[in-house]
Amino acid sequence: PFPIEGPTSPQSSMIATGQNYLVFPHFTLESGITLKNVPIAYKTWGKLDPVRKDNVLVVAHALTGSADVEDWWGPLLGPGKLFDPTRFFIFCANVLGSPYGSGSPCTRKDGEDCDATTGRFSREAEWSGEGWWGPEFPATTVRDDVAIQKLVLDYLGVEAIFACIGGSMGGMSVLEWPLCFPVRFPKGAGEAVNQRPYISAIIPIATAARHGAWCISWAEAQRQSIYSDPLYLHGYYPPNQTPRAGLAAARMAALLTYRSRDSFESRFGRRTGSNKAAASPAIENGSTPAVHERRASVNEESAMAHNEGNKTPRASTSPPSKATTTPSTAVFSAQSYLRYQGDKFVKRFDANCYVHLTRKMDTHDLARGRAHWGVLPGEKRLPHGGEEDDEALSRVLGFLGQGKTRCGGVEPPFVHVVSISSDGLFQTPEQRLIHQLIPGSTFQEVGSPEGHDGFLLEFEAIGTRCTNVLRSPTANAGQNGATGGGHLGQVKESVFGEVEDLTRW
Template sequence: MPTLEHQSAQPENPFSRLVPDQTIAIVPEFTLESGFVIRDVPVAYKTWGTLNNAGDNCMVICHPLTRSVDVEDWWSNLMGSCGLEGKGKVIDESKFFVVCLNVLGSPYGSASPLTLNPETGAQYGPEFPLATIRDDCRLHKLVLDDLRVKSVAICIGGSMAGMHVFEWAMLGDYVKLIVPISAPAKSSAWSISWTEAQRHSIFADPKYLDGYYSLDCPPLQGMTAARMTAMLTYRTRDSYERRFGRDMMDQPRPFVENGSNVPAAATVHRLTHNEGHSQTQKDQLRTTANMPTPVDSPSISGYSTPLIEKENAASVAYEPPQYAAHSYLRYQASKFNERFDANCYIALSRKMDAHDISYGRGNYEDVVHSIQQPVLVIGIESDILYPMPEIQALSNLLPHSELMIVRSAEGHDGILLEHEQINDRIVAFLQKHDHIREILAQEGVAVPKKGPRATLFASW
């Protein structure tokens, strides 16, 4: 295979700049599972450590749905040194050549709705073709070949990344061990129903425009609703109850002007009714309050919106009571909107819906049973997105499987939050296998010292 061209920047995609020090390989041509051919395909990736002479000390870390290839940003608690016995860290870059590759459809550097279609010279937008989990693994294998990787010692990933882990396993002896965390071998009706609800939140935003929106005017209201829905699947009822209960946020004092801080009743009712709708709406109300005389607003579905009179201008600073749980969801959605794209979210969610390792390969049970690698299957006991009975049944089908149940009340988010349990169990799994022990027994390479980092990726 010819050496791939590499670049370090993607000017047309502002989100790619959020990922430090990644490399973007350009695959000249790639045929998707659908049969559609895409050209000049960017694939973003990041590596740690050094590939050994045998090319067999590669550890592939797959990234979750809304994360980038910067593993240090979201799984730094699993990074460190590992020995032949005892405690250690899974991601030992002094011994392993660690690689994380960005999937198709992600906003962080690989081909997606945000990258240029070489046929038109414009961004793909909603015309980006549907790609599958299987497409990602086949494409990423080309990049690993370019990096001179001969085999993968272990492949690890959670949630959507765990779906990729199962597809990597279908490459046979090329991948020696796999660790899927809270992930299915095929998506269930339950999980694809959640993603459908999230997509329709985006579709309902009038700014969505069938995906032909400007990046300067994205469908943020739809994204907010989609993200809030997703956040509910990542935790549990008990988690929210324990953390928030019915707590209220501290409210600012009402604004005082001309000696009055008493808002008009209609204004109080309207602001309470629309509490949490958007900051933009509140800014519009402030502008309206400064009008010299009241102006009637148009009627919508039989309701007229009373405007704020000048003498009640102080009332627009009135803040209705806000539940702590509401505040949490709004904050998470706001941070998400700063770092993600709606078309990419749709593309990735459809990819997850299509996931089924048995598609085109035969009976599902037979295909799962054909996986010969040792597998550490990890499930979260309180996960409502991929519940433990589903993970248990999958583990039972795998011929060389070990099952670990993570004890956590935090639901699907336990993948990131219960890092100590997950790390220790994977380390013990690593230390049991001869090819891993040979890697761990080798003299390690020097690892650059890492300092504290700020992050945009503090949530799923």
């Protein structure tokens, strides 16, 4: 791989300074498709221990996050905190398919415009959308992200990871890390040479061992919102005319899964705000009787009230007319909040990327392709189906259990599973299942009324407990403790407003 100057996409140009870009001339996906000149965007904080090279903390971002941990988990980053740059070399990479710098629908196909000598991309061509992958960007999986990020860590000289931590989609990645790389250079799935463990601890938060029907269904509804926008054009839309209404609607639907019913009720209730007076067409023909004018005006006002909040272009069945002012339409505060968030989101994200990432999450299943793990010679396996899948999942997660011999005798990582009590997307029973299937793991249920977003909001509960976990003798086995040199100033304001939107809820 070779480093290049960024940004590599319009959205990655929004990232604050400090994001790095590494291009891999070739990378083969789990599907067998080989990408050429694929960029990976990443950020780091702190310094790598020059001797042991194992004080690495890998942070994995969620669906619409970026490699900029300060933007969405800023309160946890700083000296003495969970993400302590004076102790750890903190690493976070942008996943494939995301618009924030790594290979995605918003980067150039095969990177053919990237010059390895200068490390530069053709900006003007790229920003116009010409040569972008668009909807043709191949499907990627969570395992693809883990595999290519491992190559970035190799490039940086990392020899072992102290801990992996992440929530939601990031939690999926966290669970995959020790299964894909129990040691630094495994022979293959389920086996490895006799090396020291590559990862000492993992902390999956608000996630699941496999993506369930509930989450898959919500993702499908969100994708259909995007598909139904007439500007979507099967993903071949120009950058200056994107399916904003569809993407905003998808974001609104997603927000309902990120919070809880109680949090919405307590925050908004039935409070309303006054909507700005809207312009209503009047009858232009002066010879129309006044009664017809009034009737037409009432009809148009009714239609406008019916379509209040509709962002799609109007297809009028009546001739253009003079604008008049109609009484303001009351809008519930909950509606205003969703619309504001939808409008804000489309300014920083891409519809094709959203489709891609939700499909990536749909593929998540720790047992996929690993049904043979842990099966003894001559042991009878259950017929393919639900029970067989459950048995396979149990065996796969068993590889992470304390006291288990796996991969040539390599010790498994310490596992701390975190759940949010009111999470309606990845419910607590899903995290309890992970805990139950991994012998020796610990479990923490964070009491919060905020739903799935609690993993981003409950800074104190998550930060304090997880910091103690990373300082425990079990988690620190084989790790040399603090390393000096890292310094971080005051946590900056969120570039995309992620932290502010959450904490000011």
